[in-house]
Amino acid sequence: MPTISEKGSQMPASPIRKLVPYAEAAKKRGTHVIHLNIGQPDIKTPQVALDAVRNHAIEVLAYSMTEGSEIYREKIADYYAKNDISVNASDIIVTTGGSEALSFVMGTIMDGDDEIIIPEPFYANYNGFATAAGVKVVPIVSSIDSNFALPPISQFEQLIGPKTKAILICNPGNPTGYLYSKEEIQQLAKLVKKHNLFLIADEVYREFAYDGREHYSILQEPGLENHAVMVDSVSKRYSMCGARIGCLVSRNKEVIQTALKFAQARLSPPTFAQIASEAALDTPPSYFDAVISEYVERRNILVTELQKIEGVKVAVPQGAFYCVAELPISNSDDFAQWLLEKFEMDGATVMVAPAAGFYASEGLGKNQIRIAYVLEKEELVKAVRILGTALKEYTN
Structure with missing residues (x-):
C-alpha cells in the first residue's frame, strides 16, 4: 500500500473541529449542544x-x-x-x-x-x-x-x-x-x-x-x-x-x-x-459600536459566571471574543469529549475547544479550554452553569 507523506502524518488535527463527530452524535441523540468551541459570530452580516x-x-x-x-x-x-x-x-x-x-x-x-x-x-x-x-x-x-x-x-x-x-x-x-x-x-x-x-x-x-x-x-x-x-x-x-x-x-x-x-x-x-x-467596507461605524458593546457585555457575563466555579481560573480578554479558562482537571481533551458523549443537563451539553492544541510546547494547556463568547448572553449563562455542574460530576 502506498504511504502518505511524513508531513501529512505530522499535520495536527484542529482542536476546534476534531470533536465535531462527537457533537453530531450528541445532536442525533436529541441533546442540545451549545457551541463554545468556534469563533463563528452570531452577529448579522451587514445587509x-x-x-x-x-x-x-x-x-x-x-x-x-x-x-x-x-x-x-x-x-x-x-x-x-x-x-x-x-x-x-x-x-x-x-x-x-x-x-x-x-x-x-x-x-x-x-x-x-x-x-x-x-x-x-x-x-x-x-x-x-x-x-x-x-x-x-x-x-x-x-x-x-x-x-x-x-x-x-x-x-x-x-x-x-x-x-x-x-x-x-x-x-x-x-x-x-x-x-x-x-x-x-x-x-x-x-x-x-x-x-x-x-x-x-x-x-x-x-x-x-x-x-x-x-x-x-x-x-x-x-x-x-x-x-x-x-x-x-x-x-x-x-x-x-x-x-x-x-x-x-x-x-x-x-x-x-x-x-x-x-x-x-x-x-x-x-x-x-x-x-x-x-x-x-461601506458599513457605518454604528455597526461596530453596537457589536463591541454587545461583546463587552458577553465577556463580562462569561468571566463573572466562570469565576463563580470553584477551582476555575480565567484570563480577562481585552479584545477579540475568546477567553482561556483553566479548569480543575488534568486532561481537557478527555473532558471535552466526555461532555459530548456522556453528560447532559436539562437536555443540553456544551462543546469547548481543548487548549493543548493552541500550544506548540508539549504538555502545556492540558487543563485549559478556549471559550468563544459569540452566543447570546442568556445562552452563555446557561452554558457556564452546565460547565460548572459537569466539573462536579467529572472525574479525571
Whole structure:
C-alpha cells in the first residue's frame, strides 16, 4: 500500500473541529449542544454586503486579478487610512481568507527548517501552516497569571538563532483575547530591526478592542517598512466567515512581489466574495459600536459566571471574543469529549475547544479550554452553569 507523506502524518488535527463527530452524535441523540468551541459570530452580516451579491449584474463569472480587484484593494487602503495606517493598493494582496495570507507569508519569507517565534497559546492553525511549509515553530510561553501579556523581550532574544526568520503575533489574540499595547509593539519592532527579522501580525480582530483600549498596528510603527507583514480578514470584522476573503499587507515590495507568485498558483480569489467584502467596507461605524458593546457585555457575563466555579481560573480578554479558562482537571481533551458523549443537563451539553492544541510546547494547556463568547448572553449563562455542574460530576 502506498504511504502518505511524513508531513501529512505530522499535520495536527484542529482542536476546534476534531470533536465535531462527537457533537453530531450528541445532536442525533436529541441533546442540545451549545457551541463554545468556534469563533463563528452570531452577529448579522451587514445587509449592504448581502445586497451587493444579491443585486449584481454579472453575466460571466470570470477570474479576477490574482492580487484581487484593484477597486477593492483601493477601498481596503482607504479603510486602513481611516485607522491611521498608510498603505497603497499595490501593498495589498487579496487572499482566500486570512489563512491563505498566512500560508503565503510563510512560503514567501521562510525555507524548510527555518524558525518562527510565536508567543503561545496561539491560533491553533499556525501549527498547521508551519507544518505545511516545513517551518519550525519556536514557542515562547505567555502565562494566564499575567493575563497572557507579551513575555519579556530578553526571553525572545534567547530564542533567536541562525535559522530564525520571523516573530508572529496575533493582536488582539486568539485564543487569549490579549491586546498588545503600543509599548509592546515598539519593543518587538526594536528587536526585529536589531536581528533583521520579519514581524508578522495577524490583526483580524482589530475592531474588537475593549475598555477604552486602542489597537496599535505594526504598520503604524515607523521604521518597519521592510520588516512588517500584516494579515487581515473580513471574517470576524463583518461576521462574514463564509466569504473566505482576507489580505496580506506589506510595504516591503519584495515580499509582495514574491507572495504574488504564490497567489498566481491559485489563480485568483473568489469574485462574489470580493463583491460582498468591498460593499462591507461601506458599513457605518454604528455597526461596530453596537457589536463591541454587545461583546463587552458577553465577556463580562462569561468571566463573572466562570469565576463563580470553584477551582476555575480565567484570563480577562481585552479584545477579540475568546477567553482561556483553566479548569480543575488534568486532561481537557478527555473532558471535552466526555461532555459530548456522556453528560447532559436539562437536555443540553456544551462543546469547548481543548487548549493543548493552541500550544506548540508539549504538555502545556492540558487543563485549559478556549471559550468563544459569540452566543447570546442568556445562552452563555446557561452554558457556564452546565460547565460548572459537569466539573462536579467529572472525574479525571
